[in-house]
Amino acid sequence: MRTTAQNAELALLLEVTGTPKPGNVDRHREYEDLRFEHFVAGAVGAQPGLRMAADGDPLGESFLRAVEGMSEQRGGNTQFGAILLELPLVAAAGRDEYTLTRDDATAVVESTTVADAANFYRAFEAVDVAVDEPPEGMEPLDVRRGGDAVPALEERGLTLADVMERSTDRDGVAAEWVDGFERVFAAADSVQDCDGPVADRAARTFLELLAEEVDTFIVTQHDRATAEETTERTRAALEGDLDPETLADELVAEGINPGTTADTVAAALFVALERGIEL
Structure with a gap:
């Protein structure tokens, strides 16, 4: 039987194998500087951090370790958002005091600390991540400052949940953290309700999500x-x-990458795997 951390890694691998997922790297399509093999290596590299989260280590430390491992390939940011979205779910599934439900995943989020937020910021030093300009008055908390922003975090007493809450209007992963992973669990239902190979179900769910909401x-x-x-x-x-x-061919040619939708599918696959979906 696979462990929770192994299911989290497998979910990242299954997500990238699903095709077609318009605009995303998959087993049939790549970008010149971002290839299928980079995502495979990123998923494997993230595994130690995923295991830490499942074993009860602080979420921030687990995330930092996962991102550092993910970055040990030449493609750069392959699964930063997917790992961030998976991690509270992994913690809920792996720890004795929780179960894998929306309520318990929310409880994990609400338990995050200032130290978790600090390690989240430090993770931005491991890999380049595309982010918006910070809102007015939030410049000291710009995530692109990495560890240099930690004193401002500590001064304001912001937990990782607080940081996510301040980003919900412009970041779909942050919105899921705050909204109780509603889209993730709905997407997991979709994956389970479909027929066929799991990677094909993931691709279908990707289309449904992207047709439903802007990325x-x-x-x-x-x-x-x-x-x-x-x-x-x-x-x-x-x-x-x-x-x-x-x-799919058109979006890759145009450089349009629905990365947040892919992150949601990866997290949904983790939920489906933990529920016992068969491969």
Whole structure:
């Protein structure tokens, strides 16, 4: 039987094997500087940090270790958001005092500390992550400052949950942390309700999620209009008016990467694996 940490690693691997996932790296499509093998290496490298979270180590330390391991490949940021989204779920599934439910995952989030927030910031020193400019008045807490922002965090007494709450309007992963992982658990239901190989179910769920809501990573990388247009194009693919394979090729060619949607699918796969979905 796989451990919780092994399921978390497997979820990252299954996510990247699913195809077509328009705009994302998968087993059929790559970017010139971001390849399938980078995601495989990133998932394997993250495993020690995932194991720490399952074993009860502080969430911030676990995240930092996972990201440092993930970054030990030449592609850069492969699964930063996916790991961040998985980790409270891994902690809930792996620790005796919790179970893998939305309520208990929320309890894990609410238990985070200032030290967890500090290690979250330090993780930005391990890999380049695309982020928006900080809101007015939040410049001292710009995550791109990495460890240099820790004194400001400590002065304000901000926990990792507090940091996430301040980012919900522009970051889909942060919104899931604050909203009790609603989309993750709904996506896990979708994966389980489909037929066929799990990676194919993940690809179908990816299309459903992207057709339902704009991807905040596209907003960050491009703009809101591009994200909304991508959602409309995905909806057309889901409804049969556009070949998903064609859309996948187009988005890769255009450099449009729905990374937050992929993060959600990875976390959903973890939930489905913990529930016992068979491969």
